[in-house]
Amino acid sequence: MxxxxxxxxxxxxxxxxxxxxxxxxxxxxxxxxxxxxxxxxxxxxxxxxxxxxxxxxxxxxxxxxxxxxxxxxxxxxxxxxxxxxxxxxxxxxxxxxxxxxxxxxxxxxxxxxxxxxxxxxxxxxxxxxxxxxxxxxxxxxxxxxxxxxxxxxxxxxxxxxxxxxxxxxxxxxxxxxxxxxxxxxxxxxxxxxxxxxxxxxxxxxxxxxxxxxxxxxxxxxxxxAQVLARPVIAAPAPDAHKYRRGLLGIVAGAMPGATLLSAQAALRGGAGYVRLLTGGEAPSGVPAELVVSRGALPDLLADGRYGALLVGPGLGRDDAARAKLDVALASGLPLVIDADALVLLQPGLAGVNGLATRACVLTPHEGEMQVLEHNFGLSGEGDRPARAVALARASGAHVLLKGPCSVIAAPDGSVTMGSRASSWLSVAGSGDVLAGTVASRLAVTRDAGAAAAQALWLHSRAAERAGSAFTSGELAHAIGGALAEVLA
Ligand SMILES: NC(=O)C1=CN([C@@H]2O[C@H](COP(=O)(O)OP(=O)(O)OC[C@H]3O[C@@H](n4cnc5c(N)ncnc54)[C@H](OP(=O)(O)O)[C@@H]3O)[C@@H](O)[C@H]2O)[C@@H](O)CC1
Ligand SMILES: [K+]
Structure with a gap:
């Protein structure tokens, strides 16, 4: 047997x-x-x-x-x-x-x-x-x-x-x-x-x-290389509580729309608790389920219960954004780095050398990938899987290179390739939804490879469930239904 x-x-x-x-x-x-x-x-x-x-x-x-x-x-x-x-x-x-x-x-x-x-x-x-x-x-x-x-x-x-x-x-x-x-x-x-x-x-x-x-x-x-597999996701343990299920912090920035969109997806991706971490006023339109924590980022992160942090969606690229990225990198927490934070990421930054010692996922699209390749001194030669591997090796992080056919590369050189996704995913905010989903899975699993793979599958499946001409808000809402399909 x-x-x-x-x-x-x-x-x-x-x-x-x-x-x-x-x-x-x-x-x-x-x-x-x-x-x-x-x-x-x-x-x-x-x-x-x-x-x-x-x-x-x-x-x-x-x-x-x-x-x-x-x-x-x-x-x-x-x-x-x-x-x-x-x-x-x-x-x-x-x-x-x-x-x-x-x-x-x-x-x-x-x-x-x-x-x-x-x-x-x-x-x-x-x-x-x-x-x-x-x-x-x-x-x-x-x-x-x-x-x-x-x-x-x-x-x-x-x-x-x-x-x-x-x-x-x-x-x-x-x-x-x-x-x-x-x-x-x-x-x-x-x-x-x-x-x-x-x-x-x-x-x-x-x-x-x-x-x-x-x-x-x-x-x-x-x-x-491996084809992205349909994941199997376990329901929370019978004695789970919100922290043990996974507390995710989302670093708020200058443009709250993108941050809130990633939070909408994160709330449906399995994390038990999602907090918006903001230094100022709570942005308007925060859903009731999203807890807003106000204060200086280092103070907020002093709470030792975070399972993961998401930094990038709506962050901005100014000095304040740079400072937040520095704090996120210095925290040593499992980390998803997306959007503006990818553009600000430099090999010289304190904390970047530590990416290999923690679970970290970078989620660039093609344009952000080219900036990262430039900043990390990579040639950008070769096909997308080879380029993703080069960045994963150079940064020590997992790389989810987004596109019509997304690729996940691990620092050890292993590659997972996603099937062709719905072309309706070419909608503004789609990347924020993916980043929120990766971060939610990272808060639960603390495993960068598993979080990237599960989230990529969920995102693609959510698009199929959402049908055609959906908004990124509707896509974020469809993440929960996609997850329900793959429960163990
Ligand atoms: N791997 C396995 O375990 C199994 C593989 N199997 C099968 O084998 C296939 C691979 O077979 P294959 O290597 O013979 O290659 P294939 O594509 O049939 O043709 C090559 C020939 O075409 C030629 N040629 C090339 N380009 C050309 C062009 N533009 N215009 C004109 N000629 C051109 C080339 O010549 P040359 O390049 O030397 O000029 C050569 O003579 C594989 O896809 C699968 O279907 C299965 O049977 C099961 C087990
Ligand atoms: K053929």
């Missing part, structure tokens, strides 16, 4: 790993060393993908476009699987197979193959229900030539649904770059064996439609 549970846990973990082309090759080698051969893996991958296509086709005809490599090989296996299940299928061979496994897969396909090229007229190109793209996968090394791009585009335009196998042809697996202009949009993309970075990176990920993983038994690779 426990072996079975262990196995299930292991498979769930490997189902979340994201492998670069180099890591995928190493994983493939691991499978070879364990006695599998490419032919067997291709059969497994092709049949798994074929079953998805069979269901999607629901009796309609299928065209499989096959390229020269093993992605093309998968295509012949898919075609044979469909033929075995009485689905009408035709293969268009864009190029002859060039690998032993692909040649063998083609030789085992008993159905019709049309060779692309001058001899195949426009009229000879099949039209049908589902196009399956097996032109190129992770081996794509350059843009598609004009003839291949035209063939792919023509077939895509004449099929109602389009399935990309492993990756859409024309997509760079490691970076998510589109190597050609005008590439088709896909209904479904089936990742084979493991996710690739492109499945979670702009601009490629928005062309892929729904994405699903076909398991072929790839083992866990050390150091692999």
């Amino acid at each position: 426990s072996n079975r549970t262990d196995d299930a846990r292991k498979r769930a973990q490997t189902a979340r790993q994201i492998l670069t082309v180099a890591q995928m090759r190493a994983a493939e080698q691991g499978l070879m060393d364990a006695g599998h051969d490419v032919h067997a893996l291709m059969q497994r991958a092709g049949r798994g993908a074929g079953e998805w296509v069979r269901r999607l086709a629901a009796g309609r005809s299928v065209t499989v476009l096959c390229g020269p490599g093993n992605n093309g090989g998968d295509g012949y296996v898919i075609a044979q699987y469909l033929a075995d299940h009485d689905v009408p299928v035709c293969v268009v061979a864009a190029r002859p197979p060039q690998t032993d496994a692909a040649r063998r897969a083609r030789s085992l396909f008993a159905g019709e193959v049309r060779e692309a090229g001058a001899a195949l007229s426009q009229e000879g190109l099949p039209r049908g229900g589902v196009l399956v793209d097996c032109l190129f996968g992770s081996g794509l090394s350059r843009p598609l030539s004009d003839d291949l791009a035209a063939l792919l585009g023509d077939l895509a335009a004449h099929h109602a649904m389009r399935v990309a196998v492993d990756l859409p042809s024309g997509v760079d697996a490691d970076t998510g770059a589109l190597l050609n202009e005008g590439l088709p949009e896909w209904t479904l993309t089936l990742a084979l064996g493991a996710w690739k970075p492109a499945h979670f990176m702009m601009p490629a990920c928005v062309t892929m439609g729904a994405v699903r993983l076909v398991d072929i038994g790839v083992e866990a690779m050390p150091g692999a």
Whole structure:
């Protein structure tokens, strides 16, 4: 029983790993060393993908476009699987197979193959229900030539649904770059064996439609990035009280709107007690549930019961804001640093060296990230996961780099990638809601990685629950419902 549970846990973990082309090759080698051969893996991958296509086709005809490599090989296996299940299928061979496994897969396909090229007229190109793209996968090394791009585009335009196998042809697996202009949009993309970075990176990920993983038994690779998992969040303990559940302090600044928005989210993110820490009058519009503590920040923080602090939303960038950031850094408390506070953060500030010794999350968007990279003397080179890792290493904090596809990097170099989030999140105040949610989870968990991951998931799910054209206030209100979905 426990072996079975262990196995299930292991498979769930490997189902979340994201492998670069180099890591995928190493994983493939691991499978070879364990006695599998490419032919067997291709059969497994092709049949798994074929079953998805069979269901999607629901009796309609299928065209499989096959390229020269093993992605093309998968295509012949898919075609044979469909033929075995009485689905009408035709293969268009864009190029002859060039690998032993692909040649063998083609030789085992008993159905019709049309060779692309001058001899195949426009009229000879099949039209049908589902196009399956097996032109190129992770081996794509350059843009598609004009003839291949035209063939792919023509077939895509004449099929109602389009399935990309492993990756859409024309997509760079490691970076998510589109190597050609005008590439088709896909209904479904089936990742084979493991996710690739492109499945979670702009601009490629928005062309892929729904994405699903076909398991072929790839083992866990050390150091692999992980897909953001749906969290499991425990309800408060039976004997919990507001302090033990987590007291969060939110540092108020010059612009109360952003601070209050982050507080609205924090109140719904699980913390037992949220206090607004202000040196002056309480801003208008403070909800009854939000306790306002007035006084000098060092005095307010002398209360030893804080689980976490949030500094940044609405803080401002003047000397008073700088002084508050200094106090927050000097407090040694678990910390979420967002918005203006990110712009003020400098490696030379007292307390910054201590970020590695406490739970701390930085939540920059792209613009704030560039300022941080400049201030921390980082090159800013590489893709978003690599840049987030560089900042996490340099600062000692976890970095939640926000965007359509958000990335979380830990100081140890580990990376978690979020799925594409609702584009309705591009609304003013959305970042304040995220920061409040991270801070709330940090007050509860005191664990920067867990808080960032849980909050990113909750924020994304809250957007789905809020629907379309929501305000950031409505988004903050939806955090509670998202949390209720993942209670243990
Ligand atoms: N890893 C695994 O465990 C498993 C992997 N599997 C499958 O294998 C796929 C990877 O296979 P792959 O390495 O053969 O790469 P793939 O993308 O088929 O083509 C490479 C060929 O295309 C060529 N070529 C490249 N770009 C080109 C261009 N623009 N225009 C023209 N030619 C171009 C390139 O030649 P070259 O770059 O040398 O000129 C080479 O000949 C993977 O995505 C998955 O589907 C599964 O079977 C199960 C197990
Ligand atoms: K493909």
